[in-house]
Amino acid sequence: MTAESNRGRIRLLLDTADRAAWEEWLPTGLFHGVTTNPTLLAAAGIPCELTYLRDLAEAAFALGTGEVQMQTFGRSAEALEANGRALAALDDRIVVKVPITREGAVAAARLKADGIRITMTAVYAAHQALSAAALGADYAAPYLGRMNDAGRDGAGEIAAMQEMVKAAGSSMRILVASLRSAEDLAKLAVLGLDTFTFSPKVAAALFADPLTTAAAEAFEVAAETR
Numbered sequence: 001m002t003a004e005s006n007r008g009r010i011r012l013l014l015d016t017a018d019r020a021a022w023e024e025w026l027p028t029g030l031f032h033g034v035t036t037n038p039t040l041l042a043a044a045g046i047p048c049e050l051t052y053l054r055d056l057a058e059a060a061f062a063l064g065t066g067e068v069q070m071q072t073f074g075r076s077a078e079a080l081e082a083n084g085r086a087l088a089a090l091d092d093r094i095v096v097k098v099p100i101t102r103e104g105a106v107a108a109a110r111l112k113a114d115g116i117r118i119t120m121t122a123v124y125a126a127h128q129a130l131s132a133a134a135l136g137a138d139y140a141a142p143y144l145g146r147m148n149d150a151g152r153d154g155a156g157e158i159a160a161m162q163e164m165v166k167a168a169g170s171s172m173r174i175l176v177a178s179l180r181s182a183e184d185l186a187k188l189a190v191l192g193l194d195t196f197t198f199s200p201k202v203a204a205a206l207f208a209d210p211l212t213t214a215a216a217e218a219f220e221v222a223a224e225t226r
Helices: 017-029 038-043 050-062 077-090 102-113 128-135 144-149 154-168 182-190 200-205 210-224
Strands: 009-016 034-035 067-071 094-099 118-123 140-143 171-176 195-198
Touching: 009 017, 017 050, 017 200, 034 077, 038 118, 050 067, 050 077, 050 210, 067 102, 067 118, 077 094, 077 102, 102 118, 118 128, 128 140, 144 154, 154 171, 154 182, 182 195
Parallel strands: 009 034, 009 195, 034 067, 067 094, 094 118, 118 140, 140 171, 171 195
Antiparallel strands: none
């Protein structure tokens, strides 16, 4: 059972291509799916080639994940479209990630025309999220940490994206990526965001409170008392 099936609108995704991390975290029931990209594939030692991506997707679905987001690649709209179609053909639960460039927009429009779900990724400004919504994207993925690193007000810009989508009546989800801490999720949730992808390190931080650890241990000690 995925998080979406029993958590309402909140949607959490695990941002890694590491199968060991999937095996550790997907059984918790927190995650609707996983997100990957060529950088994460390289970190996991996985070539960005269709054969390897097929095996990776099959491994994720075998663990019960609801969707896998895989990024298309290529330096032209035609290459982005062709590789996106190949990824989507692997399984109808795959969402194709497309960079929000001019070439990416052309490819995304063609993919959407054939009913392929897409995420416009590498979003850094509210007007880019508007473009993603106009394309009919299922998700737009802004990078919070990288926006902050560049000296921008990441949280403020992402909140503006959320308000814009809401005002437009779009069903597109703002999928916040590049989260650095569990506190980032809480702060953005207060601003109305409900869709996040984050690393196993941040996932671990969701449970890392010494008071919780102490309370859980006290419960066990009491249960063992005869």
